Amino acid sequence: MIDLTERVVILTGASSPVGQAVARQLVDAGATVVLGYHRRMEVVERLLKELEPLKGLGFPYAVNVASRPSVDAMVGESLRQFGHIDALVHNAHGPIERHPFLQRTWEDYECQLDVLVRGGFNCCQAVLEEMVLRREGKILFLLNNLLARPVTGYNPFTTAIGALKGLARDLANEVGEVGISVNTLSPGFTVTSETPHAPAHVQDALACQTPLRRLALPEDIAQAVLFFVSDLSNFVTGENLTVDGGYTFGYGGPSPAA
Secondary structure (H helix, E strand, O other): OOOOOOOOEEEEEOHHHHHHHHHHHHOOOOOOOEEOOOOHHHHHHHHHHHHOOOOOOOOEEOOOOOOOHHHHHHHHHHHHOOOOOOOOEOOOOOOOOOOOOOHOOHHHHHHHHHHHHHHHHHHHHHHHHHHHHHEEEEEEEOOOOHHOOOOOOOOOHHHHHHHHHHHHHHHHHHHHHHOEEEEEEEEEOOOOOOOEEEEHHHHHHHHOOOOOOEEEEEEHHHHHHHHHHOOOHHHOOOOOEEEOOOOOOOOOHHHHHO
16 A cells, blocks of 8 residues: 655645545545645535545645746745645646637637646746755656647647646756656546536547547546655656556547547
8 A cells, every 4th residue: 555644745736626536545645735726616625525534634725836926835835834845746737628720829828838837837946946955756747648649629738738748858857866756647538527528429439449448537547646656656757657548559540529
């Protein structure tokens, strides 16, 4: 059993279904988790009530990851309360809408770049100073498998994923010598309360193209996060783990259109 007792983890995007599943896994393993969220305070409040009986739960924090002062305030409060930060899990994503490229504006791209890339940049710089002093720490970015198998209409999101993956690889090379690992996790289509926009026939088609013949659940992603935050990943850095049941290499062919 993975034991994260006395580990402090900052999790952004905690109000999303995947973020909630990640929080449950981390707290259940004994970690103290700072629940960073931007909207949907009511979702985080329900999660807090659920996790309250578990030892080590941290605190919720309303944060705009695209704002450096907001991120610095969250990290500063975490350090004030707990004294150290062992891991950052950057799961914050902007609104994702599907439109053809010719209907896009540059503002669509800026929205995704602000949350994913600027947000990742802000969060990394905010936690790294303390991690470098202690010569240990783990950083994980939750991305998507769209870079490996693009789906028409999601170009701004896919572009931001590519940029953040580049940031992660370069950063892993720079901070590895001081004991800090940086990795990325790329889930496939994940069935949550927020995926009814994809009709049943689309989800069935995706599952049929997946060797494991099913789609991911938030818990599947959360278990992979647990690996990267734990000591099991101590000699892993600069890597991307695709968690999509083999979809990206499975049966090829175009992705089904929604």
